[in-house]
């Protein structure tokens with residue numbers, strides 16, 4: 199007993215010393231080059247080239263031929279979404295895709311915002327650039343970069359873009375929004391060399407914003423977008439005026455966090471725990487572990503051998519749709535696994551869901567998108583960015599059905615200047631697509647506070 203106590207005290211002192219010693223440093227990085235072969239010696243082509251989404255008739259015919267040749271396989275009776283995508287519902291989705299989905303119309307929608315490509319570190323980076331129209335005299339827009347995740351794309355932001363660029367109220371801020379595709383996703387070229395992780399993406403996106411002439415701006419993201427924008431804040435804290443995330447999984451456990459796990463249920467006030475925190479943080483440990491194992495198989499595959507499973511998805515549109523859309527079901531609401539149709543059409547339209555699938559299909563990007571897990575997890579979980587705090591003003595929108603819940607106290611361990619922490623009324627992982635109004639409101643509130651406009 200005394201030995202344990204003494205051990206705990208020593209441990210506490212050691213941790214305290216380590217914590218006190220840590221200085222507020224920014225993340226360091228070095229230029230990379232991801233093109234084919236050896237790097238260019240001449241300076242890089244820094245032109246910005248307009249881009250349009252285009253699909254040829256041959257590509258569409260090839261897609262239809264592959265859909266027609268799919269080999270159906272029945273799901274187990276009453277298996278709903280428990281074994282993955284239910285095959286009866288998959289048949290419906292595929293039939294809609296083949297017979298009713300109008301890709302040409304969706305392409306027109308995609309091209310309603312201007313797209314561009316520019317070469318950074320040897321690869322072509324794609325982005326959408328949405329500017330406010332009819333700004334009144336003297337009113338300046340606020341630049342904001344929004345970064346998507348997996349298995350999403352820049353299209354996730356198409357519902358929120360009009361709300362941010364053309365806000366209804368004159369009190370609201372009009373944003374100029376830049377939505378890049380992560381290299382290897384959608385229309386951004388995939389890196390040709392090993393090692394392209396979230397910090398590399400953050401560095402590339404900083405270069406993109408500099409090339410566009412922005413010296414200071416806001417960043418927003420969920421899923422991988424959360425990590426990339428967090429890294430952007432760590433790389434250049436003076437350039438990033440504010441960071442808004444709708445996903446913030448717990449950072450490296452600190453002493454305070456461990457104490458809160460041990461004592462939080464009994465002394466919630468001590469740790470500033472809300473009822474939602476208690477409900478999400480303290481199911482029995484066994485349940486937490488079992489749930490984590492049930493829902494993270496994709497992650498283990500993608501973090502180890504992405505190129506193997508990826509080949510099947512790259513050949514089969516039906517397999518690709520099942521693999522991607524299963525996540526849009528489970529990550530929107532975990533209870534949706536109990537429904538035959540995965541609840542997909544409760545929050546999304548098939549047109550929007552299939553447009554996201556088509557972005558992966560037509561750009562052949564599923565394999566390179568999966569590799570991003572390998573590049574990030576392959577280096578171990580103890581990367582410098584996981585140890586360095588974020589010192590720029592931060593806003594966190596906590597959606598109740600998010601995959602992981604992080605109480606405010608835990609968020610503060612990583613994000614030292616937490617300005618807003620909002621428990622949102624409803625919504626899950628794909629917040630921008632599922633609840634564009636709510637997310638837009640929270641971004642407005644956060645930026646107004648940071649800009650001292652309220």
Ligand SMILES: *[C@@H]1O[C@H](CO)[C@@H](O)[C@H](O)[C@H]1NC(C)=O
Pocket residue numbers: 271272273274275276277278279284285286287537538
């Ligand atoms: C899912 O699909 C199979 C047929 O592929 C069917 O037998 C099963 O009952 C379906 N529905 C549910 C609710 O699991």
